[in-house]
Structure formats: structure tokens, C-alpha cells
Amino acid sequence: MNKFKVKKLKTGVLALALILFAANSDFAQNFAKFVNPFIGTKDTGHTFPGASAPFGLAQPSPDTGDNGWAYTSGYQYADKEIFGFSNTHFSGTGVPDLGDILLQPFTGEAVRENYRSGFDKTTERASAGFYTVHLKDFGVKVDLTASERVAFHRYTFDSDKPQRVLADFQHGLVWADVRKRVLASDIKIENSQTISGFCEVENWTRRKYFFVVEFDQPFASSEQLKTREFEKAPRYVLSFKGKRGNQIQVKVAISTVSIAGAKKNLQSEIPDWDFEKTEARTKAKWNELVSRVQISGDDRQKEIFYTALYHALLQPSNIADVDGNYRGADDRIRQANDGVFYSTFSLWDTFRAAHQLYTIVVPERVDGFVNSMVAHSDATGFLPMWTLWGKETHTMIGNPAIPIITDAYAKGFRGFDAEKAFGAMKRTSNVSQKFFDWDIYLKYGYLPYDKTTSNEAQSVSRTLEAGVSDAAVAQMAKMLGKNDDYSEFTRRSKFYSNLFDPQTKLMRGKDSNGNWRTPFDPLAPTSPLRNPGDYTEANAWQYSFAPQHDIEGLIKLQGGKANFAKILDRFFSAKPDAQESEEHLKYLGQEGLIGQYSHGNEPSHHIAYLYKYTDEGWKTDELIREITTKFYSNEVGGIIGNDDCGQMSAWYILSVLGFYPVNPSSGEYVLGAPQVSSAKIQLAKSKTLTIEAKNLSETNKYVKEVYLNGKRFRKMSISHAEFIRGGKLTFIMGAK
Numbered sequence: 001m002n003k004f005k006v007k008k009l010k011t012g013v014l015a016l017a018l019i020l021f022a023a024n025s026d027f028a029q030n031f032a033k034f035v036n037p038f039i040g041t042k043d044t045g046h047t048f049p050g051a052s053a054p055f056g057l058a059q060p061s062p063d064t065g066d067n068g069w070a071y072t073s074g075y076q077y078a079d080k081e082i083f084g085f086s087n088t089h090f091s092g093t094g095v096p097d098l099g100d101i102l103l104q105p106f107t108g109e110a111v112r113e114n115y116r117s118g119f120d121k122t123t124e125r126a127s128a129g130f131y132t133v134h135l136k137d138f139g140v141k142v143d144l145t146a147s148e149r150v151a152f153h154r155y156t157f158d159s160d161k162p163q164r165v166l167a168d169f170q171h172g173l174v175w176a177d178v179r180k181r182v183l184a185s186d187i188k189i190e191n192s193q194t195i196s197g198f199c200e201v202e203n204w205t206r207r208k209y210f211f212v213v214e215f216d217q218p219f220a221s222s223e224q225l226k227t228r229e230f231e232k233a234p235r236y237v238l239s240f241k242g243k244r245g246n247q248i249q250v251k252v253a254i255s256t257v258s259i260a261g262a263k264k265n266l267q268s269e270i271p272d273w274d275f276e277k278t279e280a281r282t283k284a285k286w287n288e289l290v291s292r293v294q295i296s297g298d299d300r301q302k303e304i305f306y307t308a309l310y311h312a313l314l315q316p317s318n319i320a321d322v323d324g325n326y327r328g329a330d331d332r333i334r335q336a337n338d339g340v341f342y343s344t345f346s347l348w349d350t351f352r353a354a355h356q357l358y359t360i361v362v363p364e365r366v367d368g369f370v371n372s373m374v375a376h377s378d379a380t381g382f383l384p385m386w387t388l389w390g391k392e393t394h395t396m397i398g399n400p401a402i403p404i405i406t407d408a409y410a411k412g413f414r415g416f417d418a419e420k421a422f423g424a425m426k427r428t429s430n431v432s433q434k435f436f437d438w439d440i441y442l443k444y445g446y447l448p449y450d451k452t453t454s455n456e457a458q459s460v461s462r463t464l465e466a467g468v469s470d471a472a473v474a475q476m477a478k479m480l481g482k483n484d485d486y487s488e489f490t491r492r493s494k495f496y497s498n499l500f501d502p503q504t505k506l507m508r509g510k511d512s513n514g515n516w517r518t519p520f521d522p523l524a525p526t527s528p529l530r531n532p533g534d535y536t537e538a539n540a541w542q543y544s545f546a547p548q549h550d551i552e553g554l555i556k557l558q559g560g561k562a563n564f565a566k567i568l569d570r571f572f573s574a575k576p577d578a579q580e581s582e583e584h585l586k587y588l589g590q591e592g593l594i595g596q597y598s599h600g601n602e603p604s605h606h607i608a609y610l611y612k613y614t615d616e617g618w619k620t621d622e623l624i625r626e627i628t629t630k631f632y633s634n635e636v637g638g639i640i641g642n643d644d645c646g647q648m649s650a651w652y653i654l655s656v657l658g659f660y661p662v663n664p665s666s667g668e669y670v671l672g673a674p675q676v677s678s679a680k681i682q683l684a685k686s687k688t689l690t691i692e693a694k695n696l697s698e699t700n701k702y703v704k705e706v707y708l709n710g711k712r713f714r715k716m717s718i719s720h721a722e723f724i725r726g727g728k729l730t731f732i733m734g735a736k
Helices: 003-023 259-269 275-290 299-312 354-361 363-380 401-410 418-428 438-444 459-479 483-492 495-499 548-557 561-571 582-587 607-613 618-630 647-657 720-724
Strands: 061-063 084-086 102-107 125-127 130-135 140-146 150-157 163-168 182-191 194-202 206-215 221-224 235-240 247-255 293-295 325-327 333-335 386-388 668-671 678-682 688-694 702-708 717-719 727-734
Touching: 061 130, 102 140, 102 150, 102 247, 130 275, 140 275, 150 259, 150 275, 163 247, 194 259, 206 259, 247 259, 275 299, 293 299, 293 647, 299 354, 299 647, 354 363, 354 401, 354 647, 354 720, 363 401, 363 418, 401 418, 401 459, 418 459, 459 483, 459 495, 459 548, 495 548, 548 561, 548 607, 561 607, 607 618, 607 668, 618 647, 618 702, 647 678, 668 720, 717 720
Parallel strands: 688 727
Antiparallel strands: 061 084, 084 102, 102 163, 125 130, 130 140, 140 150, 150 247, 163 235, 182 194, 194 206, 206 247, 221 235, 293 678, 325 333, 668 717, 678 688, 702 727
């Protein structure tokens, strides 16, 4: 047996063991029933309601639009028409892409102006691993489910009109112009039940995808629609013989590697035509994962919580085929370590809390995440920033993979080569590239706004984010015994202080001569609509607390705890810029406002916890209650701002449980205020941690005392090592 097969077998045994453990314990309850995929599908949440397996590559879902910021997931709940059902999607992103291989069942004339259909909202339902809707214009019921790499469609026709399916390979989700999306394609109708091929596309990045579309019954005829001037991929209308009540089933297998890879995925994951069995298997996988955290509370709160956990576990996606092959960022076919290679890394968002959540809830995935990041560095020379299907998009700023790797190592994960990872971290932090000039950064001790290119705008934010990653490199160096690197990167991690303006008490842009940016408006957010500017989707207020790695240093700059609490008071009470409309503020990342705190965007996420570093920690307790109740709900608009591949959801999950990783690479969690009276977390090695919030009520929302396994716990934060030992963490709640 070869090495890969042994590793794959071990992985499979581990997964089976986890499932069997759950099935034979208190965790064998159905908590997946509380998942509502429609939460976040209205306005700017940008989630999709379709079907997916955990961390899946295939994610079939309805598309109600195909271009622009509103349709990054392809769907808006308020829309009245469905274009069709494409088979790959993002959840909660700020840029559209994917939407590959659109299928639309319909009846009547084969050639028509468009193939959209109205639908009855009362027939639209979704749950973990399943979606259904009735297309009223065509009289077709559509059911969707999926395995990891294969989408499964089922169409039930309630009309005697000619039954057809549109297969549109030109379709996709784009920022502006779908006509420029497909660069090349090679698609063949293999026989009367199978279409296969590949497309090379470009939107957010350039990528290739390979597929096989297989029907459970032959189509009587196929017609290629007239090629429009811009098209480089075909659209087919497939016609079937069938009467009222006929069902047509379709499987769409996907690969980044080859058609042969897609066929292997199909045969391995869904070899039969049993829709219910596939759905049940996927639902069981979801239930096993979400049931690892069990909370008390009413059904509404459970619906918010378990949907958040579901959204957090939709990605990163494993893009490796079942044989472990995947297409890397350099377009080479590579063999994945342990058969997994993850992409859809929205790291500027998820390094803050989502990856810390993964270390608790899905620890068996963490080594795979890190190995994927290091393998990406092998292909490109740098650790990833924001990857899609293995390709780098160069979206957002900083080096967010670095604190994720350090955090994993600090928590005891050893399934990756730490020396190799450190080499990638150090190289990424020293070798200048298009989007960051380390020579300038090191020369001045910050990025001067007059020395940055248009691609390197947001000089304050970039400087501060660099400090977070430098601190993580330093910590990793310390753990590996690299004292010189530890000293150097610790020194660099303090560069943020060079942009602290003692007059305004805020982080402010500075030129290469040491002059402050003038004029200076601390309320004016910059990026993405107002560039060049000094801040990334934020303003001076929001980024002045960005050095998450050194809150104690920030406190010193502010003149001590009392003054730090006062600046936080100003932050949470300052009014938004009166010149900005509410709609325009959304596009500047300014949603979910409490003063200048913007919960709809990630730079603010840790700031609610900063009162815990002062003598006024009770204000954090108040803020957590306000944020969890005001900015999250079980309605379709129940997420304020983009969910950003689960980061918004991760904040909610951790905050409801009573802790949050302010320093993302520290291996520690600052204790907050639980929002449920009890919770039980299934940990590795059959251990559990029970969390209690005694006396919790609307008025008793303040933490008075904390006990760990019956002993008074006086520290502000709890380490991951203490956390995963299990036992009982008790919060005594009371009134102010």
C-alpha cells in the first residue's frame, strides 16, 4: 500500500471514529435541524441558500443575479426570478466569482429570450445539505444536495409540456461583465447522458475547472444555442421524453485537475442515483460537526448559533481530488499532503477568529489548513493572502496566514513541518513584492504615504497589519529557539507606535519626512471607494486599535488604563460622519455601528473586548450583549455586513460562549460574557468542556466571578491548553 493510501485510510478511520463517538454519546442529537441557510441572504450578508457538504467544493445553489457587489453569492432573497442553478459558490464574500455550470430545468419552447423563472417563496426551503424550490413559470420542482466534490440535482416536472434542461457553460458570477469571463473552453457531449469538459475563466483571478455532467436518463436531443459574439463556451438545450411526474436527476462532478479527476470524484462519492441517501449522508456529516457544540436557549437563539456554525464550516474548501491531486497556484498538478488541499482562504477576515474557532471545533482540519498554506508558498514564493481555487487574488492587506500558523503551533498542532513553515513566514515577511515593499517599511519603520504606489495605498493599515504578522513571526521564532529572529521581529512588531499621533491619540498617516497627513479627518473612511487613502475599509478611529498583538503597548501610548478606557469611551460614542449617507457607508465597510465601532467589518471585531484590559471590564459585557442581540438575528437579513467566509459567524459563536482571541496568534482567549446559560463543547480525545453562566438574565449580564473546575479563575484570559483539558468553566453573572 502506498504512502498516500495509508494516510487516506488513517484520515478515514479518524473521521469514522469521530462519527461513532458522536453517535454513542450525549452529542448524538439533531442540532443541524436549527441550521437556516437563508440567514444572511438579504442585503449585505451575501450568503447563499443552496446545498453543500462541510468544507465542500461543490455547492449548488440558485442564482438570482450574476454581476455586481450584491451578487457575490449569486443570490438575493428579495428577488423574484431564478436564472438557474450553478454549482460553485462563495459564502459572504465582498467580491463575486464562481457560479460555474448553470443548469436550468424548463418546459416549452427550446429557444427563448431568457430562461429565467419566477418562483413561489412558500415552496423555497433549505437546510444543512439540502435546498428545494418550485419554478412556477415552468412547473418544475428543483431539489439540490451535494457531496464534497459532486452536486446532485433532481427535477420533478408537473407539466406535460416538453421537458428540457439548459446547460450554460458561459454563465458565472462576475463583478461587471460576464462577456469577458470565459477565456477558453473545450466541452463535449460524450453520449446522450454525459457532458464533460473544461473552462478557463478570469474574473477575480484566472483559473481552470474541469467537470462531468451526468444524467440518469438519456436526453432525446441536444441543441447548441446560437453563439453570441462574446461567448467562448457553449450553451446547450437538452430535451427529454417524459410525462407529468417525470423526474430527471443530474450529477455535476468538479475537479481542478482534469476530466478524469472529475469522473473519479463522481464514482467515489456518488456512484448511484439515490438522492435521499446522498442527502442523508451529507446531513449526518453536518450534524456530527455542529453538534460538537451544544448550547441551551430558545429555538431562535439556537437557529442563529447553529447557522453561524454552519456558515463558518462551509469553507475553506478542499479542492483536491479524491486521489489527492490538485492544481496549484503555479498551474502545476501537485499531490496534496494527506489528500487535502484547502482554498477559499479569506484570511484578512478569518485570521481574527474563524481559524481560532477551527482549532476548537474541527481540530482534525487544522494541520491541513496550515499544510495548504505552506504548499501555496512552495508554488508562489509567499504565503497566501486570499485564495480562490488555489489561485492568489492578492485581495486585502497584510500577511494574515502568519498568525494562523503561529496560533496552530502555539496550541500544539504538529502535523506540519514547523521549520518549513517558519521559512515561508520569514520569506513572506522580508521579500518585497508587488503589494508590499519591505525595504521601505524597514527603512522608515512605517510605510510613508508618499512612498507607496497605488497598489500600496492604505499605508497606515498596512503598517499596523504588518506589526501583527511580525509579532507572530517573533512568537514562532521563540517557540523554535531562533533567538535572533525573535529579537528582530519583536523590534519590528513595535513599528506601529511610529504612526501614533500623541495630539489626536490616533494612528495617522505620515510622509517620508516624518510629517503627519494634513488635513486629517479621523471620521472619514477610505478604501475601497475612496482611494488612495491611509486605511483599509475603515477610518482612523477603527484602525487605531489594530495592533491586536500588543494591547499593553497601546495602553502605554494612551497614558495608562484609565486613559485607554476613556479613548474607548470616545470610540464607542463618536457619531458617524454626517456627510455620508447610510447606503454609502455600507460600501465603505461602515455597518453595524456603535459610535465608531463597525461590527460589519473585521478591523473592529476585537475592540469590544479591550475594556477587559482596563478596570472597566463590565463595559465589554454590555457591548457583547448589545452586539449579539442587535446585529444578529434569525431573519434573512440577520447578518450585518458580509459574513466573509464565516468570520462574522465565528465572532458570534465565540462571544456567545464567552471568550474571544484578541491576540490572534497567542493561543489564548480573553474571557467575555456568555450569552447562554450553559454550553457543552466536544473536544479532542473524548474530552468535553462545560460552560455555565449562573444567574444569567437580561439584568444579570455582567461577569462577577469565574471558576475553572471549581477554583477561582482570576486571569483575564484562558489558554488553549487550559481550555482543551476540559472540565467546567463557570461564570457567575450579576447586575451592574
